[in-house]
Amino acid sequence: MIPDSHAHLDLIEEDVRDVLSAAASAGVSPVITVGITIDSCLEAVRAASEYPGVFAAVGIHPNDTAGATPEMFDRLEDIARSSERVVAIGETGLDYYRDRSPADRQEWALRRHARLAGALGRALIVHDRQAHGDVMDVLAEECAGDFPVIMHCFSGDESLLSECLSRGYYISFAGPVTFKKNEEARGLAAIVPPDRLLVETDSPFLSPEPFRGKPNTPARVRLVAETLARVRGVPLEELECVLAENTARAFGIDLTEG
Numbered sequence: 001m002i003p004d005s006h007a008h009l010d011l012i013e014e015d016v017r018d019v020l021s022a023a024a025s026a027g028v029s030p031v032i033t034v035g036i037t038i039d040s041c042l043e044a045v046r047a048a049s050e051y052p053g054v055f056a057a058v059g060i061h062p063n064d065t066a067g068a069t070p071e072m073f074d075r076l077e078d079i080a081r082s083s084e085r086v087v088a089i090g091e092t093g094l095d096y097y098r099d100r101s102p103a104d105r106q107e108w109a110l111r112r113h114a115r116l117a118g119a120l121g122r123a124l125i126v127h128d129r130q131a132h133g134d135v136m137d138v139l140a141e142e143c144a145g146d147f148p149v150i151m152h153c154f155s156g157d158e159s160l161l162s163e164c165l166s167r168g169y170y171i172s173f174a175g176p177v178t179f180k181k182n183e184e185a186r187g188l189a190a191i192v193p194p195d196r197l198l199v200e201t202d203s204p205f206l207s208p209e210p211f212r213g214k215p216n217t218p219a220r221v222r223l224v225a226e227t228l229a230r231v232r233g234v235p236l237e238e239l240e241c242v243l244a245e246n247t248a249r250a251f252g253i254d255l256t257e258g
């Protein structure tokens, strides 16, 4: 089975049952559904408690931090503590590509998320869009290696990759690694040590080739994994085992429980 370490089930327009049965038929499990607002986090926890093979991450997306308050983080902590199926905090981070929240609000929220991940001993899912230097500075201050850090939809270059690896972060690849002109990402995906590698869809965004531009779904994480297996020169079955182990370790999931 191939895990999808990052999807937004609540943002997919199709019925979630159909989405999950298509994922199961494609050999995709588990699916970690990522909340981006308080409502979306509640939705994620509900999906994780209702459907086998679904786990939740809870956070306020950097683009949604303009109105974030300390009370909102108290609420987030309550939600995170409410279920053992909440396996990560996030997604959080810095997004300088979209100008929806002031940078200082985003940074404040990133620090709050990191402290929550530390307090709860759960993984931190980091979104970094055109903010590499600042993201790494804040993480260096807030994450002392006491909880797993996942660089979701990794978009950096080789020097960022080596810094992330030297800190023990996980590197997660999404649909863009399949895009025709993205030789750089494929080159990096080829050299990530096996025990640091994750895959994701970020559904409904970032559909891999040949579905680029169309709504994405967890079933298509298989296309991302196939690209990784090809560039790494390993059989897909071998990579599947590696990805399953990494997902279980990073998120503290017992995969035998489903």
Ligand SMILES: [Zn+2]
Binding pocket: 091, 127, 128, 152, 153
């Ligand atoms: Zn993201």
Ligand SMILES: [Zn+2]
Binding pocket: 006, 008, 034, 091, 202
């Ligand atoms: Zn996302």
